[in-house]
């Protein structure tokens with residue numbers, strides 16, 4: 001049953017039997033009782049009080065009162081669509097993942113695009129990272145590639161995630177600014193965290209204000225593994241490249257559009273798909289082995305670094321097509337739950353400390369947001385392959401084991417004993433060797449925070465560089481503390497002096513500060 005059809009629920013025999021005279025379904029309560037009057041509550045006398053026995057009124061108001069669920073703690077504003085992923089050619093040498101085994105194989109997909117910082121009702125055109133979360137309903141389980149439209153991240157270690165998000169969201173005492181990188185707290189944090197510099201360059205560039213979702217790249221960010229049937233592991237970085245090419249709007253356009261049509265991006269996706277202009281992205285892989293990883297100048301586990309495509313070209317392995325809007329925004333887009341831990345045999349994790357932290361975080365927050373561990377039963381989250389487990393009960397259960405045994409191992413015959421683990425076809429973690437003392441120190445290989453920021457800046461055209469400088473000036477001008485502005489410019493001196501000078505001049509700083517020390521750790525204990 002699709003969502004649209006659920007407005008008329010089916011009766012015992014599958015028939016829809018409560019139909020009013022003109023052929024429309026009769027309005028009923030949640031219990032199926034036909035409602036005779038939906039305009040007036042039950043009252044005593046002509047102008048008297050409302051009667052407690054008005055079950056229709058009571059149920060209607062009760063349900064309305066509970067409509068809201070918590071918005072996502074990040075990526076609250078989002079827009080989703082259905083489609084499919086089509087494999088160009090088998091990738092058996094790289095992975096045993098079922099979706100990559102057959103040429104032309106189509107795997108159903110659901111994608112949710114989002115902004116990170118703003119609340120559910122914020123404007124689409126904010127200067128922000130965009131989420132690019134893809135759920136692939138493969139024959140061997142759901143694989144979620146929960147990416148962004150920028151290939152690097154602000155922080156190297158997930159333990160800093162609450163800090164970066166607190167710093168970018170509204171300030172706790174005054175409750176503003178919302179969804180803006182334009183305030184003291186954000187710049188205070190960013191200027192104390194040199195590891196965020198590379199990401200800042202992307203955020204202040206035109207990349208951060210896409211023309212629409214259809215003109216946006218996507219990145220898995222982390223290094224992942226692919227594992228083939230022989231158990232050989234290869235490192236891989238995932239990229240989505242839009243067939244329409246990459247396009248952005250400039251800041252002046254973004255400001256106007258935000259005022260005139262804050263739904264500009266979602267309207268664009270809705271219109272395109274409804275008109276049959278189905279947007280497409282190609283899945284591109286950067287594939288490399290241990291030898292490449294050892295020789296690469298940066299640590300492939302560091303999520304603040306890219307592997308330049310000039311050094312490691314991408315391989316196009318399939319296409320993602322979005323061809324159907326949701327039937328119901330809340331049921332699908334709002335209740336979809338992506339998780340980096342949703343992987344399938346043939347894909348595996350690496351030790352990227354941001355990825356490891358994400359693996360822990362998503363389930364937790366989704367339990368809070370959706371209210372029950374049974375959110376996996378919701379049609380948008382349920383796999384489209386057989387599911388058989390002994391997990392049971394909890395709030396809102398719709399699917400429970402139907403066998404007598406609900407534990408494993410058991411010695412019952414199959415009809416009563418239920419499912420069994422399957423060593424041959426099941427998921428086995430790649431047996432990477434790990435050893436060492438427990439420690440909290442960042443590895444030395446994560447220490448260079450500026451080289452790739454510089455590489456990004458110098459790769460831009462003069463016009464794009466000007467936009468970066470203008471964005472820094474605009475956003476930093478909303479930061480009242482001059483010492484924070486100055487510290488940020490001091491960091492930019494490690495990126496490019498032309499940029500630092502332009503930003504200092506734009507902000508009217510009395511003098512150009514000395515470059516920050518090339519810090520390996522967050523900067524602490526500075527005098528105010």
Ligand code: HEM
Pocket residue numbers: 071072073074075078112113114130131132133146147148152153158161220221222303336337338354357358361362365366369
């Ligand atoms: C949500 C991407 C880092 C925690 C999301 C979403 C995306 C995303 C696309 C939206 C999913 C949706 O549309 O429903 C990323 C990327 C990251 C990153 C690419 C870094 C490379 C982190 C980290 C944490 C985290 C480090 C925490 C340790 C969350 C949480 C949500 C979320 C709690 C809300 C999920 C929900 O309520 O369903 N992330 N994220 N993310 N992310 Fe991340």
